[in-house]
Amino acid sequence: MDKLALLYEYQQADAELEAFEKNLRNTQTRKQLIKLQNYLKKQQAVLRDMENRALVEQNALSEIDSQYDRMIELLSKKHKNIDEYESVDPQVLDYNVVRDLVHEYEMTYENIVKQKNRALAVQKRAEETDARLKEILSKVSKAQKEFAELKKQHEEELRSDSDTHEKLKKAAELAASKVDPALLERYNRIKQNRPMPVSLLKDGRCMGCNMELPSRDLAKLKKDGAIVECENCGRILYLI
Ligand SMILES: [Zn+2]
Missing domain, CATH: 1.10.287.1490 (Helix Hairpins)
Incomplete structure (x- = not known):
């Protein structure tokens, strides 16, 4: 996983x-x-x-x-x-x-x-x-x-x-x-301002705020291990 x-x-x-x-x-x-x-x-x-x-x-x-x-x-x-x-x-x-x-x-x-x-x-x-x-x-x-x-x-x-x-x-x-402890820390930091800090990405959109992700971020996300935050709401994006 x-x-x-x-x-x-x-x-x-x-x-x-x-x-x-x-x-x-x-x-x-x-x-x-x-x-x-x-x-x-x-x-x-x-x-x-x-x-x-x-x-x-x-x-x-x-x-x-x-x-x-x-x-x-x-x-x-x-x-x-x-x-x-x-x-x-x-x-x-x-x-x-x-x-x-x-x-x-x-x-x-x-x-x-x-x-x-x-x-x-x-x-x-x-x-x-x-x-x-x-x-x-x-x-x-x-x-x-x-x-x-x-x-x-x-x-x-x-x-x-x-x-x-x-x-x-x-x-x-x-x-x-x-x-991963560093990732967990990041999660907790985002959570101070946003509920559900990890957001699913669906059809190129952040499900937390519904903003469309720029294609360069999408490419980055598809690379193994890359952590991308939504530009708009700051959530960590997760692509299933
Ligand atoms: Zn968002």
């Missing part, structure tokens, strides 16, 4: 191995795994965001709580002041002072109602956040379970494919060992 025939044989084994490996990387299970992985990553970001929001809401609630406590305290103090005036003789009672006191009491009371409404609104938001968080967490845990099952399935697929994979690798190695 000549040098080119051996190289061509190696190319076939190489291509078969590559196609098999490409399939391994693109199985349905693997695609689903990657999709799930991306989903989980996105949900992690959403969860982080929601945790921050929950924290902010909680802080707002405890802030309102302490303000509320302070106001209740103020209210009861003012209440006590008013009570004290009740026992005072109406003759000596200063109408303006009492009016101001009642006004302050009312204002404090109004503030308390406002604070209470604010607290209720924040609490409602916090409850909504909590409900959404629970919903997302349940979806995430479902996705995680699915991910684990798919991963197991993927590993099983890989195991069952590994025999065929080994066989193809050995065949490619064996075919490569028969090829």
